[in-house]
Structure formats: structure tokens, C-alpha cells
Amino acid sequence: MANTFGQSYGLTTLCPLINGTDGHSAFDKLTRHHIQRLAEDEGSPFTKVPNTYFARLFILNDVFFQQGNSVARDHLKSKYLVFTSNFHGDLDTYLRGMWNNAEADVRAIWQYAVAFDKVQSADDFVAYIKKCQLTTSLFFNGSNDISLAEQLKSLYVKQAFSEFAMAHQGKPAAELRAAFSEFLARVQLDNLSTPSWQPGQTELTSMY
Structure with missing residues (x-):
């Protein structure tokens, strides 16, 4: 169709x-x-x-x-x-x-x-x-064909990780590993509900 x-x-x-x-x-x-x-x-x-x-x-x-x-x-x-x-x-x-x-x-x-x-x-x-x-002719799917909740979570993780990388440049390896473990706990990759972007949201509150 x-x-x-x-x-x-x-x-x-x-x-x-x-x-x-x-x-x-x-x-x-x-x-x-x-x-x-x-x-x-x-x-x-x-x-x-x-x-x-x-x-x-x-x-x-x-x-x-x-x-x-x-x-x-x-x-x-x-x-x-x-x-x-x-x-x-x-x-x-x-x-x-x-x-x-x-x-x-x-x-x-x-x-x-x-x-x-x-x-x-x-x-x-x-x-x-x-x-x-x-009929919507020549329909172009600009999404990656996953649910909105999954897309919003992906956007959240992408921006949160960018902030993490910027905030932890040059840190010693042991400190970086500990900080990354804390980061994973905070973003809850398997939880699509929270924390995440919300529908219509345009800015992410900084984690750092």
C-alpha cells in the first residue's frame, strides 16, 4: 500500500x-x-x-x-x-x-x-x-520504523551520552569506568518510559 x-x-x-x-x-x-x-x-x-x-x-x-x-x-x-x-x-x-x-x-x-x-x-x-x-502517494518514511517510545529513548540516550563524553574527557581509566557504570544506571537503557525525551520536547535537561 x-x-x-x-x-x-x-x-x-x-x-x-x-x-x-x-x-x-x-x-x-x-x-x-x-x-x-x-x-x-x-x-x-x-x-x-x-x-x-x-x-x-x-x-x-x-x-x-x-x-x-x-x-x-x-x-x-x-x-x-x-x-x-x-x-x-x-x-x-x-x-x-x-x-x-x-x-x-x-x-x-x-x-x-x-x-x-x-x-x-x-x-x-x-x-x-x-x-x-x-492515498498518500510517494510516502517517504523519515523514521527508522520503530515505535515512538523507542525513538524518544534513543534520542535521549544519544544526547545524554554526548554530554557524558564531553564531561569526562581526559579522566583516568578507573574513574571513567566507574562514571560510565553510573551513567548506564541513570539512563536505564531497557526502560523506555523514563528517563527519556517526551513527545514534543525540544531540549534535554543537562545531566552534568
């Missing part, structure tokens, strides 16, 4: 937005404003969704294409909320994870999408997104 690469999945959806206003602002503008105000990094709603590698939201107004030596535009009947995500695992499990872990955010983001008012459960959300789904 074009949507998958190993254990990774590339999701692309176009959800039509209702043509209308709340009396003051068009629904597409309200949706765009909400997206722009979403927290980033560790505050992002997608940090709550298990196994999310990457997620993106934007509004599609029109479609542009090359026509001869000029650029032409197709006027769409609706504006579209575009949602793309790369994640580890299967689609149904991922979408249920979105609903079960970030339902309030999902409802707020999709509230002006056509027919979304009928979505009242995780199963409804899975069915709704699948109706809006496009």
Missing part, C-alpha cells in the same frame, strides 16, 4: 468545511484561527496521541496548477481542512488513540467540518476520517 512503509503509516485527509459563518466570521477563518493558536512542542495536542511521529494541519482554499506559461487556479466549492500525519502502527488504532486521548482538541479542530456534528465516538471518528482520506 502507498500509505504504508514498514510499520509506519502516512495519513492524508481533506475534510470539507461548511460554507457559512457564525454571524461574524467564516467557518474556514475560524478553523484557521484555531489552528494558528494551537500550542506547539510539548503543549501540542498531538503529544497526547500515541505513536505520532509528525502531524500537520492547514486550510486549503484553492488549487493552483500550471497552464502553459502561466499559473491557473481552480476555485473549490468548499475550503478544506487538511490533516496529515506520519505515525507508527495501523490507522484504526491511531485514530482511536486521537479520539480517546485528545477528544476535546479533535472536536475543536473539526467542529466546522461538513457532517462532523454526527461524530460522537471513536468509531465514528475512524469512519469519518476514512471518508476524507486520500
Whole structure:
């Protein structure tokens, strides 16, 4: 399938937005404003969704294409909320994870999408997104095809080890061996939960 690469999945959806206003602002503008105000990094709603590698939201107004030596535009009947995500695992499990872990955010983001008012459960959300789904052509898997927890742990160990190496340059062999044993005990290589990077985290608190 074009949507998958190993254990990774590339999701692309176009959800039509209702043509209308709340009396003051068009629904597409309200949706765009909400997206722009979403927290980033560790505050992002997608940090709550298990196994999310990457997620993106934007509004599609029109479609542009090359026509001869000029650029032409197709006027769409609706504006579209575009949602793309790369994640580890299967689609149904991922979408249920979105609903079960970030339902309030999902409802707020999709509230002006056509027919979304009928979505009242995780199963409804899975069915709704699948109706809006496009095939992800030429899907490039930028991950190493392991779970998010494993990737975050690997990033943590990599940076922690770099700090260890910098902090212990030139130490006597016996002192270095003792320090490395302490380092291994602290990073707990077999524990994926802690210590580790957290979803959305951008900086690691220094160990030294």
C-alpha cells in the first residue's frame, strides 16, 4: 500500500468545511484561527496521541496548477481542512488513540467540518476520517520504523551520552569506568518510559 512503509503509516485527509459563518466570521477563518493558536512542542495536542511521529494541519482554499506559461487556479466549492500525519502502527488504532486521548482538541479542530456534528465516538471518528482520506502517494518514511517510545529513548540516550563524553574527557581509566557504570544506571537503557525525551520536547535537561 502507498500509505504504508514498514510499520509506519502516512495519513492524508481533506475534510470539507461548511460554507457559512457564525454571524461574524467564516467557518474556514475560524478553523484557521484555531489552528494558528494551537500550542506547539510539548503543549501540542498531538503529544497526547500515541505513536505520532509528525502531524500537520492547514486550510486549503484553492488549487493552483500550471497552464502553459502561466499559473491557473481552480476555485473549490468548499475550503478544506487538511490533516496529515506520519505515525507508527495501523490507522484504526491511531485514530482511536486521537479520539480517546485528545477528544476535546479533535472536536475543536473539526467542529466546522461538513457532517462532523454526527461524530460522537471513536468509531465514528475512524469512519469519518476514512471518508476524507486520500492515498498518500510517494510516502517517504523519515523514521527508522520503530515505535515512538523507542525513538524518544534513543534520542535521549544519544544526547545524554554526548554530554557524558564531553564531561569526562581526559579522566583516568578507573574513574571513567566507574562514571560510565553510573551513567548506564541513570539512563536505564531497557526502560523506555523514563528517563527519556517526551513527545514534543525540544531540549534535554543537562545531566552534568
